[in-house]
Amino acid sequence: xxxxxxxxxxxxxxxxxxxxxxxxxxxxxxxLIVLAGFSAWGYQLYxxxxxxxxxxxVFWGFYIxxxxxxxxxxxxxxxxxxxxxxxxxxxxRPITRCAEVITVFALSIGAMFPLIHxxxxxxxxxxxxxxxxxxxxxxxRSPLVWDFFAINTYLIGSITFLILPIIPDFALARDKxxxxxxxxxxxxxxxxxxxxxxxxxxxxxMHIMAIVIIPVAVSVHTIVSWDFAxxxxxxxxxxxxxxxxxxxxxxxxxxxxxxxxxxxxxFLRLEEYLQPVCFxxxxxxxxxxxxxxxxxxxAERLTTWYGNESSEIAVLxxxxxxxxxxxxxxxxxxxxxxxxxxxxxxxxxxxxxTFIASLAIVIGMWLERYLIIVPSxxxxxxxxxxxxxxxxxxxxxxxxxxxxxxxxxxVIFAKFVPIISIWELKIGERETAGxxxxxxxVEVASGPLRPVVRGAET
Amino acid sequence: xxxxxxxxxxxxxxxxAQRTVDALLSAGVRTEDITVISSEPFDGFELARHExxxxxxxxxxxxxxxxxxxxxxxxxxxxxxxxxxTGGMAIVTPWSNGIITYELTMLGAILTTLLVLxxxxxxxxxxxxxxxxxxxxxxxxxxxTHTSGNFDEKVREIFSPGGGAAx
Numbered sequence: 326x327x328x329x330x331x332x333x334x335x336x337x338x339x340x341x342x343x344x345x346x347x348x349x350x351x352x353x354x355x356x357l358i359v360l361a362g363f364s365a366w367g368y369q370l371y372x373x374x375x376x377x378x379x380x381x382x383v384f385w386g387f388y389i390x391x392x393x394x395x396x397x398x399x400x401x402x403x404x405x406x407x408x409x410x411x412x413x414x415x416x417x418r419p420i421t422r423c424a425e426v427i428t429v430f431a432l433s434i435g436a437m438f439p440l441i442h443x444x445x446x447x448x449x450x451x452x453x454x455x456x457x458x459x460x461x462x463x464x465x466r467s468p469l470v471w472d473f474f475a476i477n478t479y480l481i482g483s484i485t486f487l488i489l490p491i492i493p494d495f496a497l498a499r500d501k502x503x504x505x506x507x508x509x510x511x512x513x514x515x516x517x518x519x520x521x522x523x524x525x526x527x528x529x530x531m532h533i534m535a536i537v538i539i540p541v542a543v544s545v546h547t548i549v550s551w552d553f554a555x556x557x558x559x560x561x562x563x564x565x566x567x568x569x570x571x572x573x574x575x576x577x578x579x580x581x582x583x584x585x586x587x588x589x590x591x592f593l594r595l596e597e598y599l600q601p602v603c604f605x606x607x608x609x610x611x612x613x614x615x616x617x618x619x620x621x622x623x624a625e626r627l628t629t630w631y632g633n634e635s636s637e638i639a640v641l642x643x644x645x646x647x648x649x650x651x652x653x654x655x656x657x658x659x660x661x662x663x664x665x666x667x668x669x670x671x672x673x674x675x676x677x678x679t680f681i682a683s684l685a686i687v688i689g690m691w692l693e694r695y696l697i698i699v700p701s702x703x704x705x706x707x708x709x710x711x712x713x714x715x716x717x718x719x720x721x722x723x724x725x726x727x728x729x730x731x732x733x734x735x736v737i738f739a740k741f742v743p744i745i746s747i748w749e750l751k752i753g754e755r756e757t758a759g760x761x762x763x764x765x766x767v768e769v770a771s772g773p774l775r776p777v778v779r780g781a782e783t
Numbered sequence: 784x785x786x787x788x789x790x791x792x793x794x795x796x797x798x799x800a801q802r803t804v805d806a807l808l809s810a811g812v813r814t815e816d817i818t819v820i821s822s823e824p825f826d827g828f829e830l831a832r833h834e835x836x837x838x839x840x841x842x843x844x845x846x847x848x849x850x851x852x853x854x855x856x857x858x859x860x861x862x863x864x865x866x867x868x869t870g871g872m873a874i875v876t877p878w879s880n881g882i883i884t885y886e887l888t889m890l891g892a893i894l895t896t897l898l899v900l901x902x903x904x905x906x907x908x909x910x911x912x913x914x915x916x917x918x919x920x921x922x923x924x925x926x927x928t929h930t931s932g933n934f935d936e937k938v939r940e941i942f943s944p945g946g947g948a949a950x
Contacts, residue, residue: 330822330920331921334919334920464867465858465862465880466876466879470883471879471882475882478889478890478893481890481894482889482890485896493822497822500918500919501919515906515907516905516907516908516909517906518820519821519822519918520818520820521819521820521830521834522834522903523904524823525834525835526899526900527900529837529839530897530899530900533840533843534896537843537889537892537893540889541886541889748823751823751921752823
């Protein structure tokens with residue numbers, strides 16, 4: 326059933342206009358967890374990075390796992406949204422903004438981890454690539470400096486890609502609200518009126534952004550993979566890492582998007598907008614990525630096993646049948662065994678089915694990041710460089726806080742901004758209703774105006 | 784623009800907006816004096832054909848070129864100005880510099896696109912312009928600016944059967 330413009334406005338501005346006690350409860354709960362995370366970080370800053378479990382030889386533990394994980398999650402939005410926009414997939418309309426928001430917040434959270442990992446974040450400006458006399462920096466050969474450029478470019482691009490289509494919705498909110506909210510949205514709408522010039526420029530800009538952001542998104546996770554692949558560490562120094570990481574990022578990103586959509590659908594009562602077809606199509610994409618992920622894991626491990634190089638095979642067996650085996654097989658279960666039937670069998674690819682599969686994948690992909698980082702570092706080439714890693718309460722608290730932080734940012738965003746792009750949805754509704762899309766489809770009545778409509782006889 | 788110099792009517796759908804615009808053009812109103820405001824784009828309709836010409840894609844390419852050149856200069860000049868000990872290997876390293884050049888190429892395109900949008904849409908202008916909040920409910924505003932004298936009457940005449948009163 327198609328909806329009128331007024332109905333769409335009403336439905337999608339309702340969560341912005343009304344605030345229920347549940348909102349404050351959720352914000353307070355999530356806020357407390359985030360506060361606990363900041364306290365743990367403060368404790369680490371005061372006492373030194375030694376309070377974390379990272380030590381020789383495993384210098385990259387939970388923090389870098391989280392960094393890679395969140396950067397991967399960030400591929401949910403901008404990349405998927407851009408691909409769907411360029412392919413003009415009609416079912417994308419209700420989900421693009423949900424996805425783009427994930428990108429911006431996940432990227433911001435992910436980018437925090439190198440700072441947390443530094444131990445002395447007040448020296449983080451050393452990463453900034455400006456000419457200086459310290460002699461060592463900037464070293465443009467370091468993948469960590471590439472990260473700096475890639476992540477910042479992606480963050481700027483993603484924020485732009487998120488904000489551009491919000492501007493007309495801010496203008497709508499400006500017209501519909503009064504008082505302080507009207508003032509707020511008047512400023513945020515940047516003087517938008519909806520002239521044909523503005524629409525055309527906006528759509529052109531969105532099109533350019535969609536084209537530009539796809540290679541940027543691919544480059545970001547490629548470069549994150551090179552943080553590992555450029556070092557001669559067993560099972561890291563691999564040419565497969567770049568595509569493997571990009572595929573994994575899209576995989577985890579789609580899963581995170583589905584999880585977010587299920588919560589939004591339920592709590593904001595968006596059942597009429599986030600329809601089963603969105604979950605079905607995303608479920609198919611997720612299935613494809615699950616198969617691709619399995620293919621990459623199999624190819625990587627088969628090659629290592631066949632090569633039988635002693636240091637690599639040691640790490641391989643560490644994860645297959647050593648102390649990390651439980652995590653490894655849990656990862657395989659979460660990323661392939663559980664999702665595959667849920668997503669492959671049409672009857673099971675329901676909203677609940679895709680939600681369960683996605684939750685499993687989010688867990689599985691976090692484990693994957695952990696299993697890429699820790700086993701390789703704990704078993705390097707010579708026995709004197711072997712060691713173990715056990716996270717402390719500080720790392721666990723900070724990790725939990727980032728998940729709460731992501732949810733908190735999302736909840737607050739959905740409180741101030743329509744989580745579904747209203748104007749794009751209206752275009753979709755017009756198409757569904759079979760209303761004219763172009764002048765040649767218009768039946769023009771003759772009248773005193775004697776109008777001339779291009780493409781139609783008058 | 785003086786807002787009192789503008790006349791507008793509200794149309795209920797793009798087809799009637801199209802008819803109104805075409806009638807205005809037939810009556811001799813200049814295309815640049817016609818304003819069409821809607822809550823969604825109507826790409827298939829020729830509501831404002833003259834608005835479609837834009838150099839934005841080319842300017843984005845230019846921004847990309849400038850960004851890339853800036854990126855390459857940043858890395859190569861810094862490497863030459865503050866050379867690190869490389870053990871006889873290249874000071875300016877094309878492979879790794881290429882990555883930063885690539886990222887700044889993309890950043891150049893993104894920032895230029897944003898800038899061109901703000902300047903040409905135009906955004907960040909809050910001065911009084913013809914607008915009606917009914918646009919948010921799906922109505923389409925068709926307005927004419929800079930009318931005067933007899934021409935004013937002509938526009939009012941066209942607007943009357945268009946579905947809304949001239950304001």
